[in-house]
Structures are given as structure tokens and as C-alpha cells.
Amino acid sequence: xxxxxxxxxxxxxxxxxxxxxxxxxxxxxxxxxxxxxxxxxxxxxxxxxxxxxxxxxxxxxxxxxxxxxxxxxxxxxxxxxxxxxxxxxxxxxxxxxxxxxxxxxxxxxxxxxxxxxxxxxxxxxxxxxxxxxxxxxxxxxxxxxxxxxxxxxxxxxxxxxxxxxxxxxxxxxxxxxxxxxxxxxxxxxxxxxxxxxxxxxxxxxxxxxxxxxxxxxxxxxxxxxxxxxxxxxxxxxxxxxxxxxxxxxxxxxxxxxxxxxxxxxxxxxxxxxxxxxxxxxxxxxxxxxxxxxxxxxxxxxxxxxxxxxxxxxxxxxxxxxxxxxxxxxxxxxxxxxxxxxxxxxxxxxxxxxxxxxxxxxxxxxxx
Amino acid sequence: xxxxxxxxxxxxxxxxxxxxxxxxxxxxxxxxxxxxxxxxxxxxxxxxxxxxxxxxxxxxxxxxxxxxxxxxxxxxxxxxxxxxxxxxxxxxxxxxxxxxxxxxxxxxxxxxxxxxxxxxxxxxxxxxxxxxxxxxxxxxxxxxxxxxxxxxxxxxxxxxxxxxxxxxxxxxxxxxxxxxxxxxxxxxxxxxxxxxxxxxxxxxxxxxxxxxxxxxxxxxxxxxxxxxxxxxxxxxxxxxxxxxxxxxxxxxxxxxxxxxxxxxxxxxxxxxxxxxxxxxxxxxxxxxxxxxxxxxxxxxxxxxxxxxxxxxxxxxxxxxxxxxxxxxxxxxxxxxxxxxxxxxxxxxxxxxxxxxxxxxxxxxxxxxxxxxxxxxxxxxxxxxxxxxxxxxxxxxxxxxxxxxxxxxxxxxxxxxxxxxxxxxxxxxxxxxxxxxxxxxxxxxxxxxxxxxxxxxxxxxxxxxxxxxxxxxxxxxxxxxxxxxxxxxxxxxxxxxxxxxxxxxxxxxxxxxxxxxxxxxxxxxxxxxxxxxxxxxxxxxxxx
Numbered sequence: 001x002x003x004x005x006x007x008x009x010x011x012x013x014x015x016x017x018x019x020x021x022x023x024x025x026x027x028x029x030x031x032x033x034x035x036x037x038x039x040x041x042x043x044x045x046x047x048x049x050x051x052x053x054x055x056x057x058x059x060x061x062x063x064x065x066x067x068x069x070x071x072x073x074x075x076x077x078x079x080x081x082x083x084x085x086x087x088x089x090x091x092x093x094x095x096x097x098x099x100x101x102x103x104x105x106x107x108x109x110x111x112x113x114x115x116x117x118x119x120x121x122x123x124x125x126x127x128x129x130x131x132x133x134x135x136x137x138x139x140x141x142x143x144x145x146x147x148x149x150x151x152x153x154x155x156x157x158x159x160x161x162x163x164x165x166x167x168x169x170x171x172x173x174x175x176x177x178x179x180x181x182x183x184x185x186x187x188x189x190x191x192x193x194x195x196x197x198x199x200x201x202x203x204x205x206x207x208x209x210x211x212x213x214x215x216x217x218x219x220x221x222x223x224x225x226x227x228x229x230x231x232x233x234x235x236x237x238x239x240x241x242x243x244x245x246x247x248x249x250x251x252x253x254x255x256x257x258x259x260x261x262x263x264x265x266x267x268x269x270x271x272x273x274x275x276x277x278x279x280x281x282x283x284x285x286x287x288x289x290x291x292x293x294x295x296x297x298x299x300x301x302x303x304x305x306x307x308x309x310x311x312x313x314x315x316x317x318x319x320x321x322x323x324x325x326x327x328x329x330x331x332x333x334x335x336x337x338x339x340x341x342x343x344x345x346x347x348x349x350x351x352x353x354x355x356x357x358x359x360x361x362x363x364x365x366x367x
Numbered sequence: 368x369x370x371x372x373x374x375x376x377x378x379x380x381x382x383x384x385x386x387x388x389x390x391x392x393x394x395x396x397x398x399x400x401x402x403x404x405x406x407x408x409x410x411x412x413x414x415x416x417x418x419x420x421x422x423x424x425x426x427x428x429x430x431x432x433x434x435x436x437x438x439x440x441x442x443x444x445x446x447x448x449x450x451x452x453x454x455x456x457x458x459x460x461x462x463x464x465x466x467x468x469x470x471x472x473x474x475x476x477x478x479x480x481x482x483x484x485x486x487x488x489x490x491x492x493x494x495x496x497x498x499x500x501x502x503x504x505x506x507x508x509x510x511x512x513x514x515x516x517x518x519x520x521x522x523x524x525x526x527x528x529x530x531x532x533x534x535x536x537x538x539x540x541x542x543x544x545x546x547x548x549x550x551x552x553x554x555x556x557x558x559x560x561x562x563x564x565x566x567x568x569x570x571x572x573x574x575x576x577x578x579x580x581x582x583x584x585x586x587x588x589x590x591x592x593x594x595x596x597x598x599x600x601x602x603x604x605x606x607x608x609x610x611x612x613x614x615x616x617x618x619x620x621x622x623x624x625x626x627x628x629x630x631x632x633x634x635x636x637x638x639x640x641x642x643x644x645x646x647x648x649x650x651x652x653x654x655x656x657x658x659x660x661x662x663x664x665x666x667x668x669x670x671x672x673x674x675x676x677x678x679x680x681x682x683x684x685x686x687x688x689x690x691x692x693x694x695x696x697x698x699x700x701x702x703x704x705x706x707x708x709x710x711x712x713x714x715x716x717x718x719x720x721x722x723x724x725x726x727x728x729x730x731x732x733x734x735x736x737x738x739x740x741x742x743x744x745x746x747x748x749x750x751x752x753x754x755x756x757x758x759x760x761x762x763x764x765x766x767x768x769x770x771x772x773x774x775x776x777x778x779x780x781x782x783x784x785x786x787x788x789x790x791x792x793x794x795x796x797x798x799x800x801x802x803x804x805x806x807x808x809x810x811x812x813x814x815x816x817x818x819x820x821x822x823x824x825x826x827x828x829x830x831x832x833x834x835x836x837x838x839x840x841x842x843x844x845x846x847x848x849x850x851x852x853x854x855x856x857x858x859x860x861x862x863x864x865x866x867x868x869x870x871x872x873x874x875x876x877x878x879x880x881x882x883x884x885x886x887x888x889x890x891x892x893x894x895x896x897x898x899x900x901x902x903x904x905x906x907x908x909x910x
Contacts, residue, residue, distance in 0.1 A: 008853065010854070011853070110824065114709075114822070114823075114824060115709070115821065115822065115824065118821070122821075126821075126828055130828060130831050130832060130835070133832060133835050133836075134835045137835060137838070137839040141835060141838045141839045143853075144838040144846065144848065144852035144853055145834055145835055145838045145852070147851075147852040147853065147854055148834060148838065148848060148851055148852040149834070270710050270713055270823050271823075273823070273824070274823055274824070274826075274827040277824065277827045277828075277831070278827065278831055281831055
């Protein structure tokens with residue numbers, strides 16, 4: 001294995017939570033409100049959670065088939081060298097491409113909300129540098145970092161709901177299922193794509209110190225995330241109504257503006273932003289780590305560290321050109337990204353699992 | 368260019384060092400039976416050493432045997448020497464009749480077995496070894512006709528009395544501190560932990576200073592891997608001198624490029640004893656009161672030995688207070704800079720107005736103001752340490768007042784900035800660990816820069832970078848943030864909070880897992896049942 005670091009099942013669980021939560025929290029209320037209106041919370045609570053569980057089940061099953069290997073290592077074994085390596089390469093593309101989108105999102109968010117006069121490149125450089133520093137130290141450190149920051153993340157995700165609880169008008173959520181089930185189904189596509197990001201497990205499951213606990217950990221993460229995201233969507237739609245929520249770029253963030261802690265601190269959005277930066281840094285670091293590790297594995301390198309700088313440069317450049325403006329970004333993440341996401345998050349892993357089961361391929365468990 | 372410099376340095380380092388093994392010019396030669404020859408050798412070695420005393424005398428009555436002693440003046444207890452080594456040999460030896468008269472054949476045995484009334488004796492037959500021992504404060508006794516020499520432990524030199532440690536004062540708790548004398552220091556520990564399981568291994572480091580370094584640990588509590596690691600890292604040190612434990616610290620730490628210490632430094636014996644009982648290893652160095660303790664983890668960063676003596680609710684409160692102080696010390700000025708320059712909307716309007724009015728007429732931006740005041744404070748602090756003791760505190764207080772007051776009146780800095788910097792300064796002194804406070808003070812400056820450049824986002828970037836660094840930091844294999852990340856819930860009992868003693872029945876998982884249980888499970892004091900003959904009958908009626 002390239003990275004000898006070990007993480008515990010609870011660290012995995014928390015990592016998966018942060019991985020999905022840090023961006024989903026920000027965009028999901030708007031995206032679901034757009035297609036599912038006031039029933040958005042249903043698409044998140046039921047459909048996307050089911051999708052998340054499905055992904056978790058497939059990934060951990062693959063993990064049980066090949067306990068010591070990641071997807072880059074076992075896909076050639078399952079699909080044969082040519083197709084297998086192609087699939088591995090496409091995963092490397094997926095990791096880096098998704099990461100470039102996230103880095104871009106981050107920079108745009110910072111410019112839009114906090115420091116409008118700072119060049120975009122500054123944010124991109126800083127966040128990629130921080131992530132690179134974390135990746136250099138390996139998965140173990142990312143896991144610990146996330147564990148340390150998790151209470152803060154949770155407070156910012158749930159605390160906000162508590163602060164605005166008096167302003168939530170449940171009338172904004174009724175009538176339920178006014179337009180039937182169809183918009184709900186449609187609205188569940190983007191959140192599902194996000195929830196499926198836990199597919200990164202395919203890269204990090206071998207680093208689990210108790211592989212048997214992987215499935216339980218991922219299921220906890222998916223379910224807990226479903227609850228937290230649903231609460232946030234209900235809070236956002238409850239305060240602003242479905243119409244306004246869909247027009248705000250970062251509705252959850254606007255919510256922070258709404259809440260007030262005592263009299264000392266007004267406008268807490270700056271604090272929420274800080275915590276969000278931390279969560280996002282971990283997310284970027286995770287994708288970065290998986291991309292670097294996968295590429296190193298694909299090239300059959302002994303060490304993944306020499307690839308950190310080149311991939312960092314690719315990330316910086318790609319994130320600057322991947323989309324033109326924030327409208328294009330919304331299109332990208334609500335229309336294009338789900339297609340890729342479903343392919344890489346469920347379709348290919350499911351195929352891998354099916355073929356591996358049929359061909360009775362198994363990784364050496366005794367290694 | 369750097370590579371060239373490195374190459375040159377390497378070349379320099381690879382050159383033969385003549386005195387790597389020892390500083391004596393003579394070969395490693397055995398002692399001879401001829402006393403005059405041995406004396407000749409030693410005199411050659413100690414040529415021009417004016418503090419080495421040499422005395423020749425004779426033992427026995429009719430056929431006296433010649434003898435000689437060598438010692439370093441000032442390192443030996445001369446009255447002990449004359450009572451135990453000179454008097455019996457020169458005077459009493461005349462009356463020894465049991466084995467016949469003393470002569471050059473039996474002198475050595477009789478002297479060693481019957482005459483020398485001194486506790487510790489070492490024998491040697493090497494001139495070099497003898498010379499080394501003389502340098503440590505022992506007395507060498509050479510006898511004519513014998514290939515062996517006796518080394519008598521007469522060590523005794525002037526040392527500072529045991530005093531209360533100045534760097535780690537406590538309100539409640541023992542007041543003794545370590546001194547420069549390593550023997551006194553080990554005795555401090557032995558007086559607290561009276562078990563043979565407390566081991567102290569000795570090592571000599573430094574080709575010239577030959578400093579004694581002790582490794583203290585409690586067998587079967589400590590993780591053997593840590594002890595082994597300490598041993599190997601210490602034995603790897605190849606240097607000419609160790610003058611303070613700081614030398615050793617920088618040679619053996621896990622991560623050299625960091626402002627954070629990876630070893631606990633203390634001059635309190637009770638702290639060392641508590642650490643040993645939790646499975647830590649102490650490294651004691653001669654000639655310094657500062658003892659190193661490994662592995663070092665984050666809760667120790669914020670804990671004072673007093674926390675274990677005070678009542679637990681108070682100790683918990685104080686620990687939480689220290690965390691607040693830590694945050695203020697690290698982030699105080701930078702948060703002020705960030706909020707006043709970038710996030711004014713976070714400040715309530717009335718406060719904003721008072722800040723704005725106090726900043727009116729100040730020529731500098733908040734960032735420059737902060738750097739100016741912080742640097743000034745650090746200068747004052749440093750001056751306070753360096754100045755002669757009687758005037759030190761006065762100068763620093765007056766300096767602070769005059770500079771603060773005058774700077775405000777002259778409209779160089781705003782009064783609020785003085786408040787912020789003052790608060791930061793005071794907060795930074797609440798961190799009990801000296802090394803920790805230094806690290807916090809140091810990282811404050813880059814954070815102020817980032818806050819000035821990017822506002823709160825800059826602070827977050829700095830904090831994340833520090834946090835990644837701390838997550839990666841290890842002290843002898845134990846993660847620095849250990850009970851927090853990786854989380855071990857059981858050990859949180861003695862971190863941000865302090866559980867009562869009867870509830871802390873296990874040792875920390877990371878260091879003391881070999882013998883995890885330290886006391887009986889439930890020893891919560893119970894209220895005794897009311898006494899039978901008490902005031903049960905006539906409750907409240909007693910005269």
C-alpha cells in the first residue's frame with residue numbers, strides 16, 4: 001500500500017459526513033427547491049438517502065471482495081488489463097475533475113460573499129496549498145483533522161437551525177406533494193449525486209484498521225447526513241419559502257445572516273464561513289488525496305508524494321477554466337455533474353461488483 | 368548554491384576528529400605495579416590542571432607501602448576524604464595485626480577490605496578510566512605493587528539549595544524544585560516513588576563534557592517501545608557538549624521544523640513523578656534543573672500540576688479558562704485586525720462607533736498598529752527578563768505604562784489596541800507550559816499578517832495550517848493531539864476537564880496501556896450512616 005496510515009471506523013464515518021456535508025449544505029436547499037419546491041426535504045430525506053445507502057452497500061461489498069486493495073488495483077483484475085486500466089484512468093479523471101469544480105465553487109463563494117476585491121487565484125492557491133499540505137501528511141492526518149474539527153462543523157450545521165427555529169413557518173412547507181411525486185424525484189437527482197460522493201471509500205477502505213466495520217460506519221454517515229441535510233432544507237424553506245430559496249445562490253448562508261446570537265455577535269455568516277472553509281478544505285483534501293493516490297497507483301509509483309505538486313498545479317489551472325460564471329456552475333452541478341456522478345458512483349462500482357461476483361475474483365484477504 | 372554550502376559543511380564534518388573517543392592524549396594503557404610509573408602517567412595527563420590535587424603517602428608500620436591519591440579540588444568532600452581514606456590508611460594501618468603486617472603484596476586487599484571506611488568503591492586497571500573518574504569528583508587511590516587502583520566516591524560540591532521553581536509557581540502543592548545537581552534531582556523522584564520498579568538508566572553524552580543523562584521510567588507501566596526509542600535516539604547523539612537539556616531536546620525530537628515543543632519541560636519533581644506514574648519517560652540531564660518528559664500530548668500543554676491538587680470543579684474551571692486564554696493569546700490581535708478592517712458588520716453598532724471614534728486620528732491601519740504594539744510588548748518582556756532582578760519588574764511595568772499611555776496620547780495607537788495587546792500579553796502567561804507559551808507567542812505574528820491580508824479567512828487559513836501540522840505532529844510515536852484526535856474518550860477525563868481522583872482509575876491509553884488500571888474501581892466516598900449513640904434521640908435538644 002502507498003499510504004500506511006490507518007483510520008478507525010468512526011474516523012471514516014466522520015470523514016464521509018464532512019466530505020458530502022461541506023458542499024451539500026451550501027447548495028442543496030437551492031437546488032432542490034428549484035425542482036422540488038417545498039417538497040425538497042422529501043427528496044433529500046428519502047430518495048437521496050436510499051441512493052447513498054446503495055452506493056455505500058456497493059462500495060463496502062467491493063471492499064469485502066478486495067479488502068487490501070483500492071479500485072485502481074482491482075479493476076484490472078476484474079475487467080482485464082486494458083478495460084480495467086481505462087476505468088482506473090477515468091476514475092482519476094473523475095476525482096480531479098470533481099475537485100476542480102469544488103475548488104472553483106469555493107473561490108467563487110469567497111469572492112461573492114466576503115472579499116470581492118481579492119483575485120480569484122488567491123483563494124484557489126491558498127485552498128489548494130492547504131489541501132496539499134494535508135495530503136502530504138496522509139490519510140491518517142486528514143482523518144484526525146476532521147475528527148478535531150467535526151464538533152465545530154456540526155455546531156455550524158445544526159446550530160443555525162436552532163437559532164432560526166422561531167422564524168421557521170411550517171406553512172411554507174405545506175401543502176405536501178401538491179404536484180405529485182414527479183418533482184420530488186427530479187429534485188432528488190442533484191442531492192443524490194452529492195450523497196454518492198462517498199464513493200471515495202473505494203480508495204480509502206483499505207486503510208481502515210477494522211475493515212469489517214466499514215459498512216456500518218458508512219451507513220451511519222449516510223443516515224446521519226440525511227437527517228442533518230433535511231433539517232437544513234426544512235429550515236431554509238421554512239424561513240424563506242420555496243420560491244426565494246430557489247433564487248438565492250447560497251440560501252443556507254443567507255440563513256446565517258438571519259440568525260443572531262445574543263447581542264454580542266451580529267451577522268454570524270462570517271463565523272459560519274470560517275467553519276465552512278474548514279469543512280471544504282477537508283473535502284478538497286480528500287478528493288486531492290484520492291486523485292494523487294490513484295494516479296500514483298496507476299503509474300505504479302512507490303510513493304505518492306511527488307505527484308502532489310503536479311496535480312495541485314492541474315487543479316489550480318483547471319478550476320480557473322472549468323466554468324465561466326456562477327450560472328454555468330449551477331448548470332454544471334445540477335445537470336452535467338449528476339450524469340458523471342451516477343456513472344462513477346453507482347454504475348461502474350455496481351458493474352465491478354457484479355463481474356467480480358460472477359467471475360469469482362477475490363483479493364487475497366490473508367496478505 | 369545551497370547544495371554547495373551543504374557539501375562543504377559535509378566535507379568539514381567528515382574530517383577526522385582526533386578526540387572523538389576521549390580527550391586524553393595517552394593511549395589506553397593498563398596500570399602497572401610500579402607506583403612511580405602510574406603517577407608519572409597521571410601527572411602527564413593532568414599537566415597544567417591546577418585544580419587536580421596529588422598527594423603521596425605511606426601505609427603501614429615497619430615496612431610502609433607507598434600510596435598516592437588524586438582528586439579534583441572543589442569536587443570532593445575533603446573531610447570525608449581524610450576521615451575515610453587518609454586517616455585509616457596512614458594511622459590505623461599501623462595497628463593491623465590480624466593478617467600480619469601490611470606489605471606491598473597484601474596492601475591492596477587489606478586496604479580495600481578492612482581499612483577504607485567509605486561507601487562506594489570502584490576498581491579499575493586502566494589509566495584512562497581512572498582519569499575519567501577523577502574528573503567526575505571521585506578520588507583515585509593508587510597503591511604500590513598493585514595493578515588495580517581504587518576509585519572512592521567522595522563527590523561533593525557546592526550546589527544551589529532546593530528552592531521553589533520560578534517558572535512554574537503553584538498556590539497549592541509542593542514547593543521544591545529541581546536543582547543543578549542530578550543526584551539531588553533523582554532523590555526527589557525516589558522520595559516520591561518508592562518502588563524498585565522506578566528505573567534510572569545512566570548515559571554519558573558529550574565527548575568533552577561527558578554529561579550524565581538519566582532515563583527514568585517505571586517498569587511495566589511505561590511502553591517499552593518508547594524507552595527503547597529514547598535509548599536509541601540518545602545514543603545516536605554525537606557531540607562534544609551537552610550543557611542543558613535543550614541540547615538534547617533538539618537532537619532527539621520527532622519533527623525538527625516546528626515551533627511546538629514535543630517534550631514537556633519542567634523543573635517540578637511532582638510533575639515528573641505524576642508523568643512517570645502515567646507511563647511517561649523522563650530524561651534528566653546533569654547541571655540543569657529542567658527535566659524533559661516524553662511523550663508529550665496536548666492536554667499536558669494546558670495542565671499545571673496544581674490541577675491535580677485543587678478541588679476538581681475548580682481545576683476544571685481553570686482548565687477551561689486556560690483554553691479561553693490560549694485562544695485570546697493566539698488570536699486576540701489578529702481577530703481585532705480582521706474584524707475592524709474587513710468585517711465591521713459583525714460588531715454591534717454602538718461598539719463600532721466607539722472603536723471608530725477611538726481610532727480617529729491614528730495614522731496607521733489596524734494591522735500596522737497591532738504589529739507595532741505586539742513587537743513593543745515582546746521587547747518589554749524580553750527586557751524584563753534580561754534586566755537585573757531588582758530593577759527588572761519596575762522597568763517593565765513603568766515601560767508598559769509609559770509607552771502605552773504616551774503612545775495613546777500621542778495618537779500613535781488607539782486605546783482599544785492597547786487593551787487588546789495587554790489582554791493578549793496577560794493571556795499568554797496563563798499557559799502553564801513554558802515551551803507552549805513560547806510557541807503561541809511566535810505563531811501570533813504570522814496570524815496577524817494573514818488577518819491583515821485576508822481578514823477572518825486569513826485567520827482560518829492559519830488555524831487550519833497549524834491544525835494540520837499539529838495533527839501530523841508526534842512525540843515519540845504518540846500523536847500530539849492524542850486524546851482529541853485520534854479520539855480516545857476515556858482519556859478526556861483529564862484533559863479539558865478534570866474528573867475527581869476516585870473517578871480516574873485508568874492511566875492514559877496512549878502511554879500507560881501496559882498496566883491500565885491504577886486504582887480500585889468505585890471509590891466514591893460514601894456518607895457514613897448516622898452514628899447510633901449520636902443525637903438521634905434528642906436531635907436538636909442538646910444543651
